[in-house]
Amino acid sequence: MKSWFRIAAILCLVCLSVPGAFAESVEYQIERMKDNVYRFTAGNYRSVFMVGDSGIFITDPLGKAAAQWLKRELGERFDVPVRYMAYSHNHVDHTMGGEVFADAGVTVLAHQYAAEDLAWTRAPTAMPDVTFEKELRVNLGADYVLLRYYGPNNGRGSVSMRFMPANVIHVVDWVVVGRMPYQNLPGYDIHGMIRSTRELLGEAPFELFIGGHAEAGGRKDVERYLQYLESLYAAVRDGMLEGKDLATLKADIRLPEFSDLKMYEAWLPSNIEGVYQTLIDQSYFNMREDIRPAP
Ligand SMILES: [Zn+2]
Known part of the structure; x- marks a missing residue:
């Protein structure tokens, strides 16, 4: 606890x-x-x-x-x-x-x-x-809130908010602690989620993370979430580079080290689908002449 x-x-x-x-x-x-x-x-x-x-x-x-x-x-x-x-x-x-x-x-x-x-x-x-x-500081007497933008990650204009001096970070949707990212990642930019989360972890340390869903947590929880995103992304990308179709990717990719996350069983296939679709929509994997369908 x-x-x-x-x-x-x-x-x-x-x-x-x-x-x-x-x-x-x-x-x-x-x-x-x-x-x-x-x-x-x-x-x-x-x-x-x-x-x-x-x-x-x-x-x-x-x-x-x-x-x-x-x-x-x-x-x-x-x-x-x-x-x-x-x-x-x-x-x-x-x-x-x-x-x-x-x-x-x-x-x-x-x-x-x-x-x-x-x-x-x-x-x-x-x-x-x-x-x-990029940044906005709002003072409330001696206390203040720092709002920060990282580029695309989920929806439009999604920011972090740091409440000081308590040093609590609030991020909605592009970081989730204790639960899988939402279904097939509707409205998400997987590259942006990874980039933004890396940037957040590169800032001054925070003492508590509060998400817009699921659990609150510490730095280790946010690091673990980033590890999940990076592992999911790499697994889908590598499978696609090997010419695997979506059904095969869903059957092959398990990432059991994250099985304790809430909604793991229910949402892992749709998370895979979300990254797969993003790589087609944003990175045009369907036009890659270097990729041959897997036998
Ligand atoms: Zn939400």
């Missing part, structure tokens, strides 16, 4: 039915993870917030009902207002519900490509007020 799980005070656990098309039960939860940095959970989704002396910095709203719940809880638990809300990336399953906070005067932040995507696609959430290209 990791120490931050032992010290994490579970402040609230509520189950309620969300009215709507799916009427599914979503579990909301707020956990203190380290110092003044908290994790907000809505079903399988997670975001992070930091409570500074002069205000609260929140990240993805995770849908309208989730945002309404979070707004009410923050108002009841803390005596400082929410000042900033930063979108991790453009994907609407994380960014919807932004209007709940924006309508209350919260400043909305996003990378310029996430903002562009939300505007061009007329996404049903609050548009960002402030955008940035």
